[in-house]
Amino acid sequence: MVGCMGRWEPNALERLQEAAMALFLEYGYDRTTVSEIAARAKLTERTFFRYFTDKREVLFSGSEQLEKLVVDGITTAPKSMAPLDAVVAGLEATAPMFEQRRAHARERQGLIAAHTELHERELIKLARLTSAMAACLRERGVPQNTANLVAEIGIVLFKSAFERWVNGSKKHDLAHYVHATRVDLRLVVTGSSAKSSSTTPRKRARSPGRPGSASTA
């Protein structure tokens, strides 16, 4: 086996990720071992564990880069931006990271949907991203309750946009879907049904409310 212990290996991270994905798709996630992933990448198990804490983690190594992009995007958004728009700017800033990775993202989503342990890991990662976003908003002077709520909404927006991008046409990047989902979100929350929607009647049971007119409680 190539790759003796402790030696620095070029592109080890990428090689391990590619090997893992190839094996997961060929033999199934459950039937692939860390040792097989390392062997396929022509690296040792020890090298694997230098990069990843466990088998699941090989599918989540992008989460730190993702968080950095979102956090930087929120931090550098103009101070005049409303909290949710700053979050949207942060989310849109992640689009380049996913460019050229749509096929990989689709395969990865399929694996996550099919395995509870991967789904759990993803939810924990998203919960961490939520906390990081909320912390950024608090630094922008947004009070804690609002910061948490906006961060949670941001994650919903991101998940929905990502889902649409993964299954969408090649013409549009992730930022396009983030923007489109932001539009739908506004429609859904202000009380009317989202575009292209409604086979249900449009009559509203409550008054739609305008910014500033809603009663505090």
Added chain:
Amino acid sequence: MVGCMGRWEPNALERLQEAAMALFLEYGYDRTTVSEIAARAKLTERTFFRYFTDKREVLFSGSEQLEKLVVDGITTAPKSMAPLDAVVAGLEATAPMFEQRRAHARERQGLIAAHTELHERELIKLARLTSAMAACLRERGVPQNTANLVAEIGIVLFKSAFERWVNGSKKHDLAHYVHATRVDLRLVVTGSSAKSSSTTPRKRARSPGRPGSASTA
């Protein structure tokens, strides 16, 4: 030990839950075993596993009842209600289930926040609730993308409202906080900052948009 195998035990579920919570608070979640929980409840381990698949589950046995209340609330909401308002009606319908349980809920939240494995389980339970809500909305004729988005927003609303209720004054029930969070959600999504908020400037980077006026994308 009282409680021989296979015998029906009155209130076994509640006794196991109470015993578990008492031990978790006294000795810590990690240091409490299933066998100790059963012993404290004067039941056998076998009885424990008739009710719960593992130690974590003893904190989540209410999730089916919760789902039923939400689903019934959405299903019986007037057909004229916008999707998110039907979801809000479903969430408000859960308030009686939590009445008198605020102290328990607060202790439980503390445990979940402190233990990743409990946090993971909670996130999976909420993901299931999200799917159930989305399915209800689709039955009301809401298209899939919108149904998923509204269900996710509903969960954010519920989590935020629950957090506020757990830490809030005794005067108000959970339904009150669901309603209050719904108001904040509207403010946050239409672009202005939520009430009592803003130390940040209010000037908006984007036009706030009115129901029906937002462009589709």
